[in-house]
Amino acid sequence: MQSSRASALPWARLSSRDRRGLITGLLFISPWLIGFLALTIYPLIYSFYVSLTRYDLLRPPVFIGAANYVELFTKDAQFWKVVYNTVFYVIFSVPLSLGFSFLVANLLNARIAGRSFFRAVMYIPAIVPGICTAMVWLFLLNIQYGAINGLLQSFGLPAIPFLSNPDLAKPSLIMVAVWATGNAVVVFLAGLQDVPRSLYEAATVDGANGWQQFRNITIPMSTPVILYNLVIGFIGAFQEFTSAYLIFGVSGGPLNSALLYSPFLYQNAFQYLRMGKASALAWLLFIVVVIGTMMLFRSSARWVYYGGEK
Numbered sequence: 001m002q003s004s005r006a007s008a009l010p011w012a013r014l015s016s017r018d019r020r021g022l023i024t025g026l027l028f029i030s031p032w033l034i035g036f037l038a039l040t041i042y043p044l045i046y047s048f049y050v051s052l053t054r055y056d057l058l059r060p061p062v063f064i065g066a067a068n069y070v071e072l073f074t075k076d077a078q079f080w081k082v083v084y085n086t087v088f089y090v091i092f093s094v095p096l097s098l099g100f101s102f103l104v105a106n107l108l109n110a111r112i113a114g115r116s117f118f119r120a121v122m123y124i125p126a127i128v129p130g131i132c133t134a135m136v137w138l139f140l141l142n143i144q145y146g147a148i149n150g151l152l153q154s155f156g157l158p159a160i161p162f163l164s165n166p167d168l169a170k171p172s173l174i175m176v177a178v179w180a181t182g183n184a185v186v187v188f189l190a191g192l193q194d195v196p197r198s199l200y201e202a203a204t205v206d207g208a209n210g211w212q213q214f215r216n217i218t219i220p221m222s223t224p225v226i227l228y229n230l231v232i233g234f235i236g237a238f239q240e241f242t243s244a245y246l247i248f249g250v251s252g253g254p255l256n257s258a259l260l261y262s263p264f265l266y267q268n269a270f271q272y273l274r275m276g277k278a279s280a281l282a283w284l285l286f287i288v289v290v291i292g293t294m295m296l297f298r299s300s301a302r303w304v305y306y307g308g309e310k
Helices: 002-008 016-050 067-074 077-109 115-127 130-141 147-154 166-179 182-193 197-205 210-238 242-248 261-271 275-303
Strands: none
Touching: 016 275, 067 275, 077 115, 077 166, 077 182, 077 210, 077 261, 115 182, 130 147, 130 166, 130 242, 166 242, 182 210, 197 210, 210 275, 242 261, 261 275
């Protein structure tokens, strides 16, 4: 009986040469496996345990069950304010950034004078450190000495309180996000280079104008790249921290109007030392991002076209 069970195991069915090959392969990838287990899987499991505890980094964690999750949903009014701010930011920043970067990529894909220079200019925001970007926009948006308000006042127009008006705080963050779309532009440019020129030539022969070619050729052939940038932008928007924290601080600007999810998590973890609550926030964010990403991939079957499909 035992011999028959052993023979059914995959390991038992391997020849000695295959076993040596498997062991050798595992030894070669063992540094990655160890790093993955120690730096990804273990912290993931431990953070879930911490989310079920009361832990302040000074004393051992005390198990309290789902109390942190219950507090977030029923007692912490600021949590729902943060959720609203983050969802608002994601809903507007992701489509605007996606559309802006796609249109810019199409313009930079055309044969225009100085195309290389303009491509480099559009990519600069993507390689500038986040703190530099935040300092530049703090200067541009300042109501007293900001460049934008200075330009408006030179034309006799009133100054706009970008950073002190609760109604303008989130749109200001969205404007910064739309500006820093260099990575998406580069990815779109790479995708546009793969669109067969023969399709445009055939469309021209058939009498299609520029808009018809853009709508019926460029957009459908770019949908795989659009999906990629959409997923990356969706995940990144939910995790946005640098610009929101450096421009508005940990308080999230006037009346917490620009307090996003990641700064709120940071606030609970390192300002209030509520690591259990912060871990619960992290797990809720993880679940939302995973579900949202799965929904995007599931919906892609309706609108994403891959070359060669019927």
